[in-house]
Amino acid sequence: MIAVIGAGAFGTALAASLARNGPVVLWARDAQHVQEMQATRENARRLPGITLPTAITISADLDDVSDADIVLVSVPAQKLRAFLETAGPQLAGKPVVACCKGMERGTGLRPTQVIAEHVPKAATAMLTGPSFAQDIAKGLPTALTLACADDAMGGYLQKRLTTPNIRLYRTTDVTGAELGGALKNVIAIACGAAIGAGLGESARAALLTRGFAELVKVAQTHGARAETLAGLSGFGDLVLTCTSAQSRNYRFGESIGAGENFDKGVTVEGAATAQALEEMARQAGLDLPITRVVTGLVRGELNVRDAMDMLLQRPLKEE
Template sequence: MSDYRRIAVLGGGAWGTALALVAARAGREVCLWARDAGTVEAIRSTRENPAYLPGIPLDPPLDATADLATAVVGADVVLLVTPAQTTRAMTSALAPHLRPGTPVVLCAKGIERDTGLLLTDVLAQEVPAAVPAVLSGPSFAADVARGLPTAVTVAAKDGAVADALSLALASPKFRPYAATDITGVQVGGALKNVLAIACGAVAGKAWGASALAALTARGFAELTRLGLALGGARETLTGLSGLGDLVLTCGSAQSRNFAFGQALGEGRTVAEMTGGGGKLAEGAASAAIAVELGRRHGIDLPICEAVAEVLAGRLSLDDALEALMTRPLKREH
């Protein structure tokens, strides 16, 4: 089993900083890359990331840089923690600096909007010499950064690589479970973001806990159908990176996607929520392409479709609910 000692974490937001702390707590040598030089300077001078994780000390210490080559050259593992829709640009940028055979762990949750490709497929196109891996599961950045108990899935096609990555990140408060089903892990992460927007909208409209529970359960059915159609394993979709992440994200305003939907339910517009300066909701970018993938595979995704229609301005939330509630009656299974 490989001993991954030096880890580069690309992405200076909350989740990137939290994962850099995870690696440092596991005894690894960590370099955190952030695009914003101000973030790097703050980390170096205050040992905090005040813009994204205020009040949480970066202890044990880790290095920070705004130079991509400095972060990546010589790294045994790269954790890519930038937004899903920037994956192609980021992997292309890191390619010249990466040693062949280096695992690149994709930590964003989404589907490439323009192509419908999973992020590991984007990585394979841009950096064919890299070893694709995925980290996903029920985890809020603030909880992880504070050292609260968290369990996630780390997947790679080669089980030995998944095992080694899990060992490199494991600590008494952070437990990675190794897996080989990179497709199922990615579909679970991408679809739960779309479904969390729907659940947030239900909360924002004050439609009640019963509606929220029903939407989460029926949403999980959609996630499972698409995951299986794309080649994922059922046990993955019912595990941490599927059902586990769905339960977390669909029930808490700590989730950006839930908070995005909740704001829509409370009357804010899509334009207001997607304007400059707002927090990223990956599900807003994945909804339409998830529906398109469902159509390609003959999979019915009514909740995802309702989210996509609302985000596109073709349907109001009230009309979306009516459309879902008046669908033809059928047996549950």
Template sequence: MTQAIDVMGAGAFGSALAIALSRDGSDVTLWARSSEQVAALRETREVARLPGVILPKELRITSDAGALGAPIRLLAIPMQALAQHLQLLPARGGTALVACCKGIDLSTGLGPTGLIARDAPGCVAAVLTGPSFAADIARGLPTALTLACADAQAGAKLQSALSTETLRLYRSTDPTGAELGGALKNVIAIAAGMVIGAGLGESARAALLTRGYVEMQRLALHMGARPETLAGLSGFGDMVLTATSGLSRNFTFGRALGAGSAPSQGATVEGRATARAVARIAADQGIDMPICTMVSAVLENTLTIEQATAALLARDLREE
């Protein structure tokens, strides 16, 4: 049975998901906000950030909100723009809204499913997250992600509808843990990039990833997440990929900062806003998150990388 799916957001990740699902036989509509972008995609059938990948001829592309009516809608929208898009493009009650973004909304402190619950209360809220690069998904390379939905029955249906031969989804009923893992690992990836860019070495990166993972668990458990979620694809797995690959936007952003270079402009670096949100939450709720707090301070230009490094190394000695 053909499954109808809408994908909001024609960036690299949204386009990659649309390509993979359409290629697998789903009836997919890809929505882009710009009519000019739609025209270019229809003419060339190519996405600039997915070189060498051709959009399937069956994949529909539109900027018309009225064309969106599938029972499943993937929201491949940057986190800080998600609330605006939920309000601009409301979904019918009962529609499954699957967030494909990672971060914490700066104005509310909510994650993706929290925003969906607030702005689309009649819809099913879920999040799709984990270690993945858009180009790998688009090229049909094996990729595993977490599909988290508090409603176990709805989550099972979404898992079946969104899995393909090469895109393997693992189901979870802990959206809080899944989305916090996906958000916090971006901050740790920026920090890891700073370490490498500043020439502090691979041993320092290993130590930072280990202690950064502790911070991810600390905040997530405080917010009601389950520890096994953070140990899975959406936490540990995503951190490993994002904090070690030169293809990671957050890592390369941090590496440029660490080397004293200007980061490239235009790419979405979700960890920047997430670091600010996490530092605020940690301060308000008394949660010890030194690495995330230092990343925020460096990004706010209140500390240099050298000062942040010295402050972390000067912390009291303790048991692991």
């Protein structure tokens, strides 16, 4: 049996797809939310219009997770540590797959590193790549990266987590897969802001391309492999997130560019990641101009026009 922790849109979508293979437990923290889903067989709060298969057991009891062979954790990266401080004992000794993207503010740690701190005996892995919850839940074809340092465990997880509509590609480069998934959200905010401010598609293309250069610079500094960054978890996820209004990070940036309010109830991982990344870059002496202006936009210290002027007025250089 597989357990999915977190009944947000992505966690629910994964549970719906995995239920085509066998029993799944979908765990949610909010007992009232669980009762709603049990009664309607739908996650109307996060993934409306999708009927949850009967193979999914919906629960707010962590004891129901204890029987799972594999646990997928799909809670926001900034809330992962708090969850694990409570739930760590139930995950001990199991393969734990992070399904959240981001860097923890204050520590700069990636999701698998946070899991390793709290569940040291767990086999950790990362599931990431270009995907939207609605597509997965509807059974539309999706390709993702499964990153696990233990290649044998990665092969086992690849077989267990592949579904009729999700094709998994395996890598041992966990660092590259995690950083690609985290940093692309920062660039998506920049691209959304450019479009929201009416700066045009050419500006978005420039930000996407130069943003990818920043992503590569950071990831390779941490030992990531170039082929990982050029794959699904890097370039693939970057393109999807920077070009579709289905992306929360892109929509958040678009609202900044248009001077509109954004729903504070929607998780925007790129906002926290930008600030964590800027602090890490300062300590490492890395020049990340797009990340720097995104941090300024998120904090309200810059407007989009000033941010673009800062980027355009940088010294000329070779590509």
